[in-house]
Each structure stands twice: as structure tokens, then as C-alpha cells.
Amino acid sequence: xxxxxxxxxGFVGLGIMGRSMAGHILxxxxxxxxxxxxxxxxxxxxxxxxxWCGTPGDVAAASDIVITMVGFPHDVEEIxxxxxxxxxxxxxxxxxxxxxxxxxxxxxxxxxxxxxKGCGALDAPVSGGEMGASDAKLAIMVGGxxxxxxxxxxxxxxxxxxxxLQGGPGAGQHTKMCNQIVIASTIMGVCEGLxxxxxVGLDLDTVLQSIGGGAASGFQLNVLGAxxxxxxxxxxxxxxxxxxDLGIALAEAARMQxxxxxxxxxxxxxxxxxxxxxxxxxxxxxxxxxxx
Amino acid sequence: xxxxxxxxxGFVGLGIMGRSMAGHILxxxxxxxxxxxxxxxxxxxxxxxxxWCGTPGDVAAASDIVITMVGFPHDVEEIxxxxxxxxxxxxxxxxxxxxxxxxxxxxxxxxxxxxxKGCGALDAPVSGGEMGASDAKLAIMVGGxxxxxxxxxxxxxxxxxxxxLQGGPGAGQHTKMCNQIVIASTIMGVCEGLxxxxxVGLDLDTVLQSIGGGAASGFQLNVLGAxxxxxxxxxxxxxxxxxxDLGIALAEAARMQxxxxxxxxxxxxxxxxxxxxxxxxxxxxxxxxxxx
Numbered sequence: 001x002x003x004x005x006x007x008x009x010g011f012v013g014l015g016i017m018g019r020s021m022a023g024h025i026l027x028x029x030x031x032x033x034x035x036x037x038x039x040x041x042x043x044x045x046x047x048x049x050x051x052w053c054g055t056p057g058d059v060a061a062a063s064d065i066v067i068t069m070v071g072f073p074h075d076v077e078e079i080x081x082x083x084x085x086x087x088x089x090x091x092x093x094x095x096x097x098x099x100x101x102x103x104x105x106x107x108x109x110x111x112x113x114x115x116x117k118g119c120g121a122l123d124a125p126v127s128g129g130e131m132g133a134s135d136a137k138l139a140i141m142v143g144g145x146x147x148x149x150x151x152x153x154x155x156x157x158x159x160x161x162x163x164x165l166q167g168g169p170g171a172g173q174h175t176k177m178c179n180q181i182v183i184a185s186t187i188m189g190v191c192e193g194l195x196x197x198x199x200v201g202l203d204l205d206t207v208l209q210s211i212g213g214g215a216a217s218g219f220q221l222n223v224l225g226a227x228x229x230x231x232x233x234x235x236x237x238x239x240x241x242x243x244x245d246l247g248i249a250l251a252e253a254a255r256m257q258x259x260x261x262x263x264x265x266x267x268x269x270x271x272x273x274x275x276x277x278x279x280x281x282x283x284x285x286x287x288x289x290x291x292x
Numbered sequence: 293x294x295x296x297x298x299x300x301x302g303f304v305g306l307g308i309m310g311r312s313m314a315g316h317i318l319x320x321x322x323x324x325x326x327x328x329x330x331x332x333x334x335x336x337x338x339x340x341x342x343x344w345c346g347t348p349g350d351v352a353a354a355s356d357i358v359i360t361m362v363g364f365p366h367d368v369e370e371i372x373x374x375x376x377x378x379x380x381x382x383x384x385x386x387x388x389x390x391x392x393x394x395x396x397x398x399x400x401x402x403x404x405x406x407x408x409k410g411c412g413a414l415d416a417p418v419s420g421g422e423m424g425a426s427d428a429k430l431a432i433m434v435g436g437x438x439x440x441x442x443x444x445x446x447x448x449x450x451x452x453x454x455x456x457l458q459g460g461p462g463a464g465q466h467t468k469m470c471n472q473i474v475i476a477s478t479i480m481g482v483c484e485g486l487x488x489x490x491x492v493g494l495d496l497d498t499v500l501q502s503i504g505g506g507a508a509s510g511f512q513l514n515v516l517g518a519x520x521x522x523x524x525x526x527x528x529x530x531x532x533x534x535x536x537d538l539g540i541a542l543a544e545a546a547r548m549q550x551x552x553x554x555x556x557x558x559x560x561x562x563x564x565x566x567x568x569x570x571x572x573x574x575x576x577x578x579x580x581x582x583x584x
Binding site: 104127128129132139141162164166167171174175177178179180181182183184185186188189190192193194195196197199200201202203206207209210211213214215216217218219220221237249252253256258259260261262263265266269290 | 396419420421424431433454456458459463466467469470471473474475476477478480481482484485486487488489491492493494495498499501502503505506507508509510511512513529541544545548550551552553554555557558561582
């Protein structure tokens with residue numbers, strides 16, 4: 001029926017991102033095994049032909065390529081190394097791909113444990129958000145061995161357009177950390193610049209006409225800044241997930257004795273917003289810190 | 293000989309930016325009076341037909357539109373209000389345009405004093421750097437009265453493409469502060485992200501392939517970040533001038549009791565670099581702070 005019918009794909013973690021990503025793989029004709037903590041989120045994929053599995057381990061036992069997209073590093077740890085986890089049940093030759101933004105050291109541990117089972121592993125976090133996931137235009141930053149990357153590439157290409165092998169195990173996560181570190185301070189700058197403009201009585205739409213095309217321009221100012229001006233704080237990316245990412249980056253930096261004061265400041269401000277109940281707002285809601 | 297021969301333009305401050313800007317006005321056929329602290333910088337313009345004047349006041353006495361583009365607020369203060377300054381000698385009906393990035397409160401004072409002499413005044417700082425000046429593609433952020441803006445617009449259009457009246461006197465300077473505030477934290481983020489990537493052993497060109505097209509993208513990452521990766525710290529914009537701008541923004545924010553912690557951090561890091569002798573490097577040399 002299709003050319004892919006020998007490569008069985010498993011997908012664990014069917015949140016907003018994961019559901020879209022898994023859907024593209026199903027659309028491409030791959031047999032798809034799925035698991036999610038709450039089963040209801042799998043219903044639509046199962047109705048379209050995906051096979052429900054009772055545990056992450058069951059997904060692994062039935063799949064040649066296992067993709068995971070969950071929330072926090074402790075979730076990753078559980079689905080890979082827990083009682084009913086992936087590593088214990090993975091079949092020799094399988095490739096395990098964690099696309100969660102997670103700890104680089106955990107990625108290295110997964111790769112090492114997978115190797116003992118004769119499996120390959122890649123860390124492959126993404127950027128591009130819900131829209132990137134639904135349009136199959138994610139940027140995918142990959143760490144791992146070249147052979148595993150080559151084998152996984154046709155599947156990754158169903159979900160993203162900018163797919164780059166950054167180095168060995170953990171390099172994908174480290175690259176994602178670079179991305180989040182740049183963003184953390186950039187959004188602080190956007191919020192501070194717009195807070196200044198509003199306080200001094202400027203019309204912020206008019207300000208954006210002047211500053212949106214020059215040295216301050218970029219996604220954070222031109223897209224998220226425009227939302228701030230409209231008072232739109234709906235999540236493209238949740239503050240609570242961003243705090244997770246910044247925590248991972250700070251821990252890695254501390255381990256390397258690299259002082260990143262602006263990152264530390266951003267994490268502190270976002271923590272305060274989370275304490276005030278803004279964790280499920282988009283990252284641009286940092287603007288509220290300056291409006292108090 | 294040309295349609296502009298009744299509008300006499302004066303230009304005070306012929307540094308790298310000012311020379312290019314004045315040259316465009318001369319090329320457009322306007323009679324041009326010039327002054328600069330060191331006369332040699334006027335030689336080329338004088339050879340092309342500009343008239344040298346011995347003081348800023350002499351420029352003002354001979355011009356219908358007086359443009360100033362100098363270094364620091366104290367320079368602005370001196371050329372406008374000093375013994376041989378512009379305000380004392382300006383002719384009724386003239387328009388005085390300060391394009392220096394300077395204090396919003398000083399801009400308001402110039403406007404008030406100019407009004408007493410029957411003159412209009414605009415604050416009109418620019419963005420776009422040397423290249424924007426030489427290509428006549430500056431963004432010009434203007435504060436002042438609509439009538440003065442309308443009268444000055446044909447001249448401003450010889451130097452820039454994105455020319456926006458942001459509000460009353462000082463609004464141009466305030467808008468430029470918004471721009472600099474956004475940039476201050478953005479370049480910290482770019483430097484911290486790249487410092488992290490280098491420390492962890494990633495190839496930064498490859499990192500930029502992954503992160504340069506998404507939510508971290510922008511002028512600071514894609515243009516200045518690329519220079520950092522090449523080890524190019526030559527000035528597009530001097531650190532010592534940036535410190536001046538950040539100081540003005542912090543003073544204004546303090547006056548409004550607006551706490552901008554990321555801006556304050558950026559100013560502190562740049563001060564340290566200046567103390568270490570990097571003041572004449574480009575702003576991307578902030579990367580050196582993280583390489584110590």
C-alpha cells in the first residue's frame with residue numbers, strides 16, 4: 001500500500017505539539033503506535049488508524065523508530081527508564097528520538113543506555129511552536145551519531161524543514177539551550193523598551209513603525225512585541241515551560257562555571273510571574289512585570 | 293539653478309554619520325553651510341561647494357534649516373546654548389533639528405528656547421548606522437510640532453526612508469531610547485547564547501543554521517552574532533556611544549520610577565568592558581565579557 005510499511009513508528013506524548021507531529025507521520029503512511037498519559041488525546045489519531053499501546057514500553061516493543069515529546073525532564077526519565085519504560089522494551093536496531101526540550105546530560109544517558117541494548121538514540125528538540133508543528137515546518141536540532149541521524153531523517157522531514165545535526169549526543173539539547181538563552185534576554189529587552197515607551201506616553205504602534213525595521217528588529221519584537229501592544233498574552237509558548245528551559249540552561253552553565261547574568265535575571269523575573277499566577281500565559285506576558 | 297535655492301541648510305557635526313548625511317543634502321542641490329570642531333572633516337564638503345562657517349552660531353545665522361549631529365548631550369548643549377551657539381543667532385522662522393541621540397529633556401529645552409526666538413525645533417535621532425547614513429536609508433524618529441515636521445520633511449527625506457513623527461518635543465529621543473533598550477538586552481542574549489554554545493563545544497556556524505530562522509532570529513543575532521562567530525568586533529556602533537545612550541535611558545527611567553533591571557545590567561557589563569579598553573569596539577564585543 002505504501003513504501004514505508006516496513007518502518008514502524010512509535011509516538012509517546014500527544015500534547016498540542018505531539019499530536020500534530022504524529023499526525024504528519026500517520027499522513028505519510030507509516031504504521032503508527034501511540035501512547036499518552038491521558039488516553040483521550042490519542043482518540044483522533046486512533047480513529048485515523050494509529051494503534052493504541054498501554055505503556056511507553058509497549059510502544060517501543062512494536063516500533064522501529066520511537067519518538068517522544070513530553071513535558072519535563074522527569075517525564076522523559078520516567079518514559080525511558082521507568083518500570084514500563086522504553087529502554088527496557090526497545091528492540092535491537094531501533095532508534096529512540098527524544099524531541100522534548102530536556103537536559104543534555106539526560107540525553108547522553110539515554111544514548112548510552114540505548115547503545116547497551118543495540119539501539120541508536122537522538123536528542124532532537126524543536127523550535128517553531130504550535131504553528132511550526134501543525135505546518136510541519138519545525139526547526140529540529142539534533143544530537144547523536146551520524147548513522148542514527150541518517151536513518152531517522154526521512155521521519156524527521158515529515159515534521160520539520162530545518163533539520164541540522166549539531167554534534168554528538170546532547171548537542172541537540174545544547175543547541176536548543178542556545179536558542180532559549182538568546183530569547184530570554186531578547187524578550188526582556190522588548191518588554192523593557194515597550195514599558196518605557198508606554199510610561200512616557202508614546203503610541204506603541206507608532207514606535208514599532210520606527211524601531212521594527214532596524215537593529216532592534218526580530219521575531220521577539222515584531223511578533224511578540226506586536227501582541228504585547230494589543231494586550232494579547234495568550235500562549236504561543238507557556239511561561240511555565242520556558243522556566244523549565246531556563247532552569248536547564250542555568251544548571252548546565254553552572255556546571256561549566258559559565259556566568260550568564262542576564263539569563264539568571266530572566267529566570268528570576270519569570271519565576272515571579274509564575275508565582276503571581278501567570279505560568280499559563282505566553283512568554284510575552286513578562287510585560288506584566290513592568291506594569292505593576 | 294535648482295528649485296531649492298531659497299532653502300539654506302546648515303549642518304553642524306561632520307563625523308562619519310554627519311558627513312554622509314550632509315553630503316546627500318548637498319547632492320540634492322541645497323546651499324549648505326557647515327561647521328565641525330575639527331575643520332579637516334569639512335574639507336571634502338567644502339571642495340564640493342559647501343560654505344565653511346567659523347562657529348555653530350555662524351551656521352545658524354546663515355541657514356533656514358539647521359541640522360546638528362554631534363556626540364554627547366553636553367556637546368549638544370554647547371552648540372545650541374554656548375557663547376557662539378545656535379539659538380542666539382538663529383533667524384526667526386528657522387527650524388533647528390538635532391539628530392544626535394541625546395536627552396529627551398534637553399530636546400524639550402531646545403524647543404522651548406527656540407520658540408522664544410520664533411524658531412521651530414525637532415529632535416530627530418536616527419537608526420541605521422554608517423551604512424544607513426551613506427545609503428540615505430536611515431530610520432528617523434522625530435519629536436516636535438507637526439508644522440515644523442512638515443517643513444523639514446523634504447530635507448529629512450534626503451537622509452532617510454523611515455521617517456515618523458512620534459509626538460511632541462522629546463518624543464523622537466524617547467523613541468530612540470525604546471530602540472536602544474530593546475537592543476541592550478537582545479545583544480546580551482545573543483552573547484550569552486553564543487558563549488554557552490562555544491563553551492559546550494558546539495560549532496557556532498552550525499548553531500546559527502538552527503536558531504537563526506526562528507524565535508531567536510533578528511538583526512542582533514543574524515548580523516552581529518555572525519560577526520561574533522567570525523571574531524569580528526569592529527565597530528558598527530561604538531560601545532562608548534552605546535553606554536551614553538543607556539545612561540540617558542536609565543536616567544529617564546529613574547525619573548519615571550520605572551525599574552528596568554535588564555537595562556541596568558547591560559549598562560553595568562558595558563561599563564566594565566569600557567574600563568577594560570573596549571570602548572571603541574562594536575557593541576557585539578560584549579561577547580568578550582563572557583570569554584574571560
